[in-house]
Amino acid sequence: IAYPPGAVHEPGFCRAVYTAMSKTGDAPETMKSGVSYKRLKALGNEMAASHKKFAPDPHWYVQFFATDVSSQGKGYGQRLLAFVAALGDKSNCPVYLECCGERSERFYAKQGFRTVHRIRVEDAEEF
Numbered sequence: 211i212a213y214p215p216g217a218v219h220e221p222g223f224c225r226a227v228y229t230a231m232s233k234t235g236d237a238p239e240t241m242k243s244g245v246s247y248k249r250l251k252a253l254g255n256e257m258a259a260s261h262k263k264f265a266p267d268p269h270w271y272v273q274f275f276a277t278d279v280s281s282q283g284k285g286y287g288q289r290l291l292a293f294v295a296a297l298g299d300k301s302n303c304p305v306y307l308e309c310c311g312e313r314s315e316r317f318y319a320k321q322g323f324r325t326v327h328r329i330r331v332e333d334a335e336e337f
Contacts, residue, residue, distance in 0.1 A: 215268035215303045256329045257308055264326050265306040270298045272307035291321045 265271070272294060277287045298305040307323065309315055315325060 215270060215301060217271075253329065260327050260329065261306070261308075265304070268303050270294060270301070270303055270305040272305060275307065287317070288321060291318075295322065 261271075272291075275287070275291065295305055305323075307318065309318055319325070
């Protein structure tokens with residue numbers, strides 16, 4: 211899912227997933243309380259703060275980006291991300307995204323994205 215500049219969007223993958231699951235009643239109990247909830251909430255808060263800090267001006271926001279496992283390695287993700295990057299170039303607005311894990315970070319780096327900030331949620335009890 212990509213949001214164009216000026217569109218209202220809720221930053222942070224974790225917050226979006228939690229909000230969607232809560233509204234449909236599909237959130238598992240571990241996401242509603244306890245350590246998992248605290249970690250999810252802490253990560254969501256950190257992601258929202260990072261989004262505000264690193265993308266304060268109009269931007270394209272790629273909130274969800276995935277390729278079905280059976281279609282990975284065929285270039286579909288690269289082409290789709292190139293299309294989104296071209297939208298950013300054409301509108302003269304940067305493209306902002308968040309990812310999780312070294313594999314995803316490497317994929318985005320190969321497409322010309324750079325890491326500007328990392329969030330590490332060690333222990334929910336700290337929050």
